[in-house]
Amino acid sequence: MRLSIVGTGYVGLVSGVCLAELGHQVTCVDIDQEKVDRINQGIPPIYEEGLEVLLKKNIHKTLNASIDLAEAVMASDITMIAVGTPYKGEQIDLTYIKQVAQQIGEVLKSKDSYHLVVVKSTVIPGTTDDVVLPLLEKYSNKKAGVDFGVGMNPEFLREGQAISDFMQPDRIVIGGIDQKSLDVLDKFYNVFKVDILKTNCKTAEMIKYASNSLFATMISFSNEIGNLCEKIEGVDIKDVTRGIHLDKRLTPTVNGQRITPNFTTFIEAGCGFGGSCFPKDVRALVAYGKQHAQPMQLLNSVVDINYQQHEQILKKIHKNYQDISSLKVAILGLAFKPGTDDVRESPALFIVEKLLYKVAKIKAHDPIAIHEFKKIFPNQLIDYCETHTQAIDQADVIIILTSWPEYLTIPSLISNRQDQPLVIDGRRMLERDSVSRYEGIGLY
Ligand code: UGA
Numbered sequence: 389m390r391l392s393i394v395g396t397g398y399v400g401l402v403s404g405v406c407l408a409e410l411g412h413q414v415t416c417v418d419i420d421q422e423k424v425d426r427i428n429q430g431i432p433p434i435y436e437e438g439l440e441v442l443l444k445k446n447i448h449k450t451l452n453a454s455i456d457l458a459e460a461v462m463a464s465d466i467t468m469i470a471v472g473t474p475y476k477g478e479q480i481d482l483t484y485i486k487q488v489a490q491q492i493g494e495v496l497k498s499k500d501s502y503h504l505v506v507v508k509s510t511v512i513p514g515t516t517d518d519v520v521l522p523l524l525e526k527y528s529n530k531k532a533g534v535d536f537g538v539g540m541n542p543e544f545l546r547e548g549q550a551i552s553d554f555m556q557p558d559r560i561v562i563g564g565i566d567q568k569s570l571d572v573l574d575k576f577y578n579v580f581k582v583d584i585l586k587t588n589c590k591t592a593e594m595i596k597y598a599s600n601s602l603f604a605t606m607i608s609f610s611n612e613i614g615n616l617c618e619k620i621e622g623v624d625i626k627d628v629t630r631g632i633h634l635d636k637r638l639t640p641t642v643n644g645q646r647i648t649p650n651f652t653t654f655i656e657a658g659c660g661f662g663g664s665c666f667p668k669d670v671r672a673l674v675a676y677g678k679q680h681a682q683p684m685q686l687l688n689s690v691v692d693i694n695y696q697q698h699e700q701i702l703k704k705i706h707k708n709y710q711d712i713s714s715l716k717v718a719i720l721g722l723a724f725k726p727g728t729d730d731v732r733e734s735p736a737l738f739i740v741e742k743l744l745y746k747v748a749k750i751k752a753h754d755p756i757a758i759h760e761f762k763k764i765f766p767n768q769l770i771d772y773c774e775t776h777t778q779a780i781d782q783a784d785v786i787i788i789l790t791s792w793p794e795y796l797t798i799p800s801l802i803s804n805r806q807d808q809p810l811v812i813d814g815r816r817m818l819e820r821d822s823v824s825r826y827e828g829i830g831l832y
Contacts, residue, residue: 392460393468394488396423399543400470405442406554408451415460416453427453435729438551461495470508475668479675489520493527504537504572510596512676516540516589537569540589542596548727560584563592600669606654607661608693614657614830625657625830657830659814660697662724662733698738704812704827715747718783721790722754722761729757735789753779783809791815799823
């Protein structure tokens with residue numbers, strides 16, 4: 389198939405590169421010339437494991453990047469919209485989606501063959517039917533369902549594992565305005581031997597939001613229980629969650645072996661969720677409920693608990709130091725999770741903002757996300773270190789915010805220090821007795 393994919397962020401670029409690898413003829417479109425140039429040179433504008441190899445392999449063969457949306461749409465059979473939907477004010481901002489829908493509509497006006505337009509961006513239910521479709525009709529002067537098709541196909545890619553998630557999907561959800569749109573997408577995705585759920589566009593949109601909200605809820609649930617455990621001497625959230633995991637409905641025993649499904653890691657306490665999806669998507673669903681006079685009480689609390697969770701880290705500093713003004717603090721982990729250089733809504737952003745100018749010095753380390761963090765907190769404010777060993781040197785307080793595996797070496801790195809630093813473990817990755825001054829989330 390010939391495809392044009394508009395937007396070269398995580399979803400657009402990963403999808404484009406993977407679909408090119410599968411043999412489709414793909415043009416990735418973006419308004420940012422610099423990004424387009426980089427992609428055409430085989431250099432991914434974002435870090436994602438495995439992306440560079442696949443990009444280099446397919447560029448100028450089955451894959452191209454361009455700023456010319458009209459040409460790309462004209463020369464393809466399917467256009468996927470994968471532009472950003474940032475959260476603005478009280479709802480997601482559809483400016484980019486609307487612009488792109490209008491531009492695609494203008495091209496469809498002079499395109500003779502059948503074309504399918506698919507929304508891949510995460511959008512609130514109704515966006516494809518009530519915003520994208522009317523714009524396509526208005527600017528093409530054609531009828532959806534007759535002259536062209538419209539679909540909604542959410543992505544379930546995790547940053548850091550996006551390539552393998554795309555190539556080995558757990559499900560494919562396709563929404564369509566009519567049978568023909570669904571049939572085209574069904575045939576397109578048939579190569580993946582996986583459940584394909586066919587539905588209408590609104591349901592597809594809702595599935596995406598509900599999926600992310602479920603996982604965010606599990607995290608906030610665990611954090612709420614953890615915060616209670618913190619008040620009770622002798623009760624450690626780690627033991628509590630381990631006990632919960634052992635419920636056979638969560639970790640069933642098959643042929644005498646206990647299976648631990650991946651989702652049990654969401655039932656663990658930590659310093660809160662971040663990233664470009666969970667915080668934004670849960671807030672968007674809360675706002676959507678409000679619009680429909682349906683209060684989303686649970687999800688509202690999920691957001692609140694997550695926001696307050698960053699405070700738990702700060703409380704632990706204040707519990708140990710009345711005056712923090714002379715402290716040298718090491719922040720370990722700037723990305724919102726390991727395996728990515730994405731710092732959007734990362735706990736480190738909130739915590740650094742709260743500590744800046746209040747402590748004597750902040751040193752920070754992350755194996756790959758420093759360049760992104762520097763865009764928000766430049767060199768003058770923070771002493772960025774190439775290794776975590778440098779970052780913790782002479783630190784009074786060490787705060788772990790991302791569970792990068794190298795931080796497991798902290799106990800041995802500080803064991804000989806005379807003045808033992810306080811280690812605040814936001815991810816509960818160290819053994820509590822492995823350092824002499826330990827504070828962990830969910831621990832008294
Ligand atoms: C999330 C979803 O997991 C994907 O299914 C979805 O496609 C994506 O959002 C999206 O909407 O595009 P992602 O944001 O990349 O993916 O990251 P996750 O790995 O799900 O992590 C989100 C947050 O949950 C992070 O802050 C992470 O630290 C936290 N988390 C993740 C946990 O606390 N525990 C875990 O076991 C996994």
